[in-house]
Amino acid sequence: MIKIEQLSKIYGQGDDQVVALEPLDQQINAGEFVSIIGPSGCGKSTLLRLIASLEDPTSGSVTLETANLKRPVGFVFQDAVLLPWKTVAENIRFPLDTTGVSRKQANEKVAELVELVGLKGFEKSLPKQLSGGMRQRAAIARALADDPPILLMDEPFSAVDLLTRETLNDELSRIWQKTGKTILLVTHSVEEAAYLGSRVMVMSPRPGRLKATYDVDLAQPRGEQTKRDPKFLDLVSELRTLMREMTS
Numbered sequence: 001m002i003k004i005e006q007l008s009k010i011y012g013q014g015d016d017q018v019v020a021l022e023p024l025d026q027q028i029n030a031g032e033f034v035s036i037i038g039p040s041g042c043g044k045s046t047l048l049r050l051i052a053s054l055e056d057p058t059s060g061s062v063t064l065e066t067a068n069l070k071r072p073v074g075f076v077f078q079d080a081v082l083l084p085w086k087t088v089a090e091n092i093r094f095p096l097d098t099t100g101v102s103r104k105q106a107n108e109k110v111a112e113l114v115e116l117v118g119l120k121g122f123e124k125s126l127p128k129q130l131s132g133g134m135r136q137r138a139a140i141a142r143a144l145a146d147d148p149p150i151l152l153m154d155e156p157f158s159a160v161d162l163l164t165r166e167t168l169n170d171e172l173s174r175i176w177q178k179t180g181k182t183i184l185l186v187t188h189s190v191e192e193a194a195y196l197g198s199r200v201m202v203m204s205p206r207p208g209r210l211k212a213t214y215d216v217d218l219a220q221p222r223g224e225q226t227k228r229d230p231k232f233l234d235l236v237s238e239l240r241t242l243m244r245e246m247t248s
Helices: 044-051 088-097 103-116 132-143 162-179 190-196 230-247
Strands: 002-011 018-028 033-037 059-064 073-076 150-154 182-186 199-203 210-215
Touching: 002 044, 018 044, 018 059, 033 044, 033 190, 044 059, 044 150, 044 182, 073 132, 088 103, 088 132, 103 132, 103 162, 132 162, 162 182, 162 190, 182 190, 190 230, 199 230, 210 230
Parallel strands: 033 182, 033 199, 073 150, 150 182
Antiparallel strands: 002 018, 002 059, 199 210
C-alpha cells in the first residue's frame, strides 16, 4: 500500500540546516495499523506529512498503491481543526461537497459515519458545543468521508484526558477492524502504540532514523484483557527500555 524508498527531509541550509529524517526504506502493507513512536523531533510527523504530500522530500520517494485515487489519504491532526461555523454533519460532509457527490449520497455517507464514530444525536451541534474527544471523533469521520484507503493520524488524542483517550483508542481499534483501512498513527504513548498497532516503528532521536520495528502478536479485538496479557506487558516494557536508552 505504501512504499518508502530512501526518503529523507532536510530543512534549512548551511549552519541552519536541520536533518529531520535520514534516508528511510519501509513498506506498509494494505490493512496494517502501524504505530510510530520516538523522542520529540525525531521526524515522526515529518514522515506522515511526506506520505500525505503536504511536504516535498529532499530525496527519495513515497509510492501509494491506491489505484490513482484523487484523494488516497485522510489526515487527522493533533487538533481537530473543525470549521467552527459548521455543524458536525456539515464538517463531515465538507470533503464530499467539493467532489460532485449528490446531496443525497453525501447525507447518507454522513449518517453512516456519524454512527461509526459514535456521534449520533450530535449532528447539528457546533464544534464549540462538543468535548475535545467528540471533536476528534468528528475529525476522524471527516477524514473518512470520501473513503480514502489510508488514514494518517498525528497524535490525535494527546490533548484529551486519560479516560477519554482510552475510550477513543477502543473506538479507533473498532473502526480499523470494521473498515480495513491502512492506518499510521504517530503517538508519544508507548502503551497506545502497543495497544493499537499491528506493528510498531521506533524512530531514533534527530536525525530521525528507523531504530527498530516490532510485530504485535496480540489477539483482536483488543480490550481490557489485552492490557493484562503478558505479551502486551512485555512489549510495553521493551519499548520503554528502548526509549529510555535513546534519550539517556
